[in-house]
Amino acid sequence: MTLSDLDRLLAERHSCRAFRPEPVPKDQIEQILTSASRAPSWCNAQPWNIVITSGAETDAFRKALQNEVTTGAPEPDLPFPTAYTGIYQERRRECGWALYEAVGVQRGDRAGSAKQMMENFALFGAPHCAIISSPKELGAYGAMDSGGFVMAFTLAAQALGVATIPQAAVASYGKFLHRYFDIPDDRLILCAISFGYSDADHPANGFRTDRADLDEIARWVG
Ligand SMILES: Cc1cc2nc3c(=O)[nH]c(=O)nc-3n(C[C@H](O)[C@H](O)[C@H](O)COP(=O)(O)O)c2cc1C
DSSP: OOHHHHHHHHHHOOBOOOEESOOOOHHHHHHHHHHHTTSOOGGGOOOOEEEEEOHHHHHHHHHHHHHHHHHSOOOOSSOOOSOOOHHHHHHHHHHHHHHHHHHTOOTTOHHHHHHHHHGGGGGGGOSEEEEEEEEGGGHHHHHHHHHHHHHHHHHHHHHTTOEEEEEHHHHTTHHHHHHHHTOOTTEEEEEEEEEEEEOTTSGGGSOOOOOOOHHHHOOOOO
C-alpha cells in the first residue's frame, strides 16, 4: 500500500448525514471492528468498548433517543467544550453553514437549523449505531486512545464502502445511554458512530469540509 492509497481513503471518508436503510452484513461489521482494533493505545490497554445496534434494535433506540431529547436534558459524561473562539469558532461556523446551505436552510432560520440538528437523534436514518466508551479511570488518555479507534473505524468502514459519522450529539445524552444499554457507570461514554450505506444523492451529503494549511497547524523547530 502506498501513501496515495491511504490519502485516497482519507479523502473519500466524510461524515455521512443521510443513510439508506439496508443493513451492513455482520461479518463486515466484524471486519471493521477487527481493523479498527489495530489503533494504538497507551500501554496497549485498548480501552474502547463498543455497543452496536442493528435492525429493529436500532429503530427502537432511535425512537427512545428522540423521546429522551424532547423530554429530558443533555447529561454528557465528558464535559462539552466551554467555548469555540477565534479560528475554532470560524471553522465550526463554516462547516455548519456548509451543511445548512446544502440542505437549503437559510442563515438565521433557527427552526430550519434546529430541525436539521434533530436529525442527529434520528441517527441520520442509519441502520446501525455504535456507542463508544472507555474506563473512567483512564481519563483523558482512554478518551484519546478511543479517538484513534474511532478514526480507524471510519477508515476501515470507508474501505468497505460503508459510510460513517462520529456523533458527540448522541453522547450528550450520556445518562440515558448508560440506562438504555446498561453501560456501567465506571465507563465514560465518548461518542457514537452511526453507520451504513450512504444516500449519496441526499443534499446533506452534498458538501465536503476543508482543512487548514500546514502553516496554520504546525510549527517547525529546526
Ligand atoms: C468526536 C466527533 C464528534 C462529532 N459529532 C458530530 C455530531 O454530533 N453531529 C454531526 O453532525 N457531526 C459530528 N461530527 C462530524 C464533524 O462535524 C466532522 O467530522 C467535521 O465537520 C469534518 O467533516 P468530515 O468528517 O466530513 O471530514 C463529529 C466528529 C467527531 C470527530
